[in-house]
Amino acid sequence: MPALACTGAPLLDICLPVNFRRRTVNVQPMGNVLIVDDNADFQLVTGDLARLLRCEVTAATSLREARRIASTERFDLMMIDLQLPDGNGLDLLDEIDVAEHGQIAIVTGHPSVETAARAVRSPVVEYLLKPVDAQVITALLEGAYLRAKLRASTHAPELGAMIGNSPQMQDLFGHIRRVAPLDVSVLVRGESGTGKELVARAIHDLSGRKGRFVAVNCGAIASELIGSQLFGHERGSFTGALQSHAGFFEQAEGGTLFLDEISEMPLQLQVYLLRVLESRSLTRVGGSREIPVDVRVIAATNCDPQASVNAGSLRSDLYYRLLEFPLSVPSLSERRDDIPLLAQHFLDRLNERYQTK
Numbered sequence: 001m002p003a004l005a006c007t008g009a010p011l012l013d014i015c016l017p018v019n020f021r022r023r024t025v026n027v028q029p030m031g032n033v034l035i036v037d038d039n040a041d042f043q044l045v046t047g048d049l050a051r052l053l054r055c056e057v058t059a060a061t062s063l064r065e066a067r068r069i070a071s072t073e074r075f076d077l078m079m080i081d082l083q084l085p086d087g088n089g090l091d092l093l094d095e096i097d098v099a100e101h102g103q104i105a106i107v108t109g110h111p112s113v114e115t116a117a118r119a120v121r122s123p124v125v126e127y128l129l130k131p132v133d134a135q136v137i138t139a140l141l142e143g144a145y146l147r148a149k150l151r152a153s154t155h156a157p158e159l160g161a162m163i164g165n166s167p168q169m170q171d172l173f174g175h176i177r178r179v180a181p182l183d184v185s186v187l188v189r190g191e192s193g194t195g196k197e198l199v200a201r202a203i204h205d206l207s208g209r210k211g212r213f214v215a216v217n218c219g220a221i222a223s224e225l226i227g228s229q230l231f232g233h234e235r236g237s238f239t240g241a242l243q244s245h246a247g248f249f250e251q252a253e254g255g256t257l258f259l260d261e262i263s264e265m266p267l268q269l270q271v272y273l274l275r276v277l278e279s280r281s282l283t284r285v286g287g288s289r290e291i292p293v294d295v296r297v298i299a300a301t302n303c304d305p306q307a308s309v310n311a312g313s314l315r316s317d318l319y320y321r322l323l324e325f326p327l328s329v330p331s332l333s334e335r336r337d338d339i340p341l342l343a344q345h346f347l348d349r350l351n352e353r354y355q356t357k
């Protein structure tokens with residue numbers, strides 16, 4: 001972690017690396033950032049850092065000014081101070097369409113349980129305390145730049161290995177681009193064969209995560225083995241465990257774990273999965289050591305998850321934990337306009353494979 005130093009300005013609420021120097025970089029800014037704060041020093045330093053990270057900055061010093069700007073422009077990142085001269089920054093969230101913007105960060109030097117709970121109701125809102133570490137600010141700005149790059153290809157007929165120009169697929173592509181940079185769980189619902197794993201892989205590829213994409217079908221592994229396969233086991237923990245084994249969670253470290261047919265997972269393991277998601281750590285079968293894990297989980301089901309909860313095959317607490325960002329994959333019957341596009345794609349692939357025309 002780089003050494004940090006706070007500037008001498010009495011109201012400056014951001015700590016920067018000690019080797020930070022303000023300079024002009026001749027690159028075209030891409031990320032669109034709105035900073036709502038009446039602290040001029042915070043705006044100045046955060047704005048300089050944003051421009052270094054290829055972001056364009058718009059500043060507002062009051063709630064009224066922020067309302068006017070946010071109503072006419074879309075932002076990849078909004079940083080909003082909680083206490084503004086003419087009101088509470090959280091009020092802005094109630095007056096804009098949060099889904100039209102990217103990440104939103106509420107910044108405050110006066111935290112409370114009430115404002116924190118109100119802020120984090122949405123998965124795209126973060127609650128940050130002043131002074132804000134430079135690494136946190138940098139991560140937010142890098143995410144804004146990434147969202148801007150993804151937005152540039154919004155109307156492409158392909159995303160990852162998926163193809164579709166229909167309104168249903170373009171809407172799905174937009175949601176994938178939106179959720180990819182966010183550190184939230186995703187629940188994908190769709191009929192068998194609609195491409196739920198392709199959705200998960202596209203999210204991983206666009207997320208910027210450096211680790212592996214690991215796909216697991218929860219219904220294809222024997223119930224007595226799935227625990228050790230997911231969470232790993234220590235040597236001698238059961239008959240046949242001749243050596244320690246890193247499970248799928250550890251194999252996906254720094255990356256994404258895709259759990260297909262999540263409702264097929266045994267209920268006792270759903271309890272442990274929920275614990276891993278909440279604590280971001282696991283204990284191997286037969287072990288006692290807590291192992292921290294940095295893994296994004298994307299789950300999928302081909303049935304109505306609420307019906308699975310009602311039937312008792314999916315725990316309600318796990319369901320709501322995975323429901324941070326739900327996605328629905330349309331069936332081909334719902335997007336018939338894409339059939340000619342898909343047919344041409346497969347024909348082109350066959351011609352390429354067999355060198356035909």
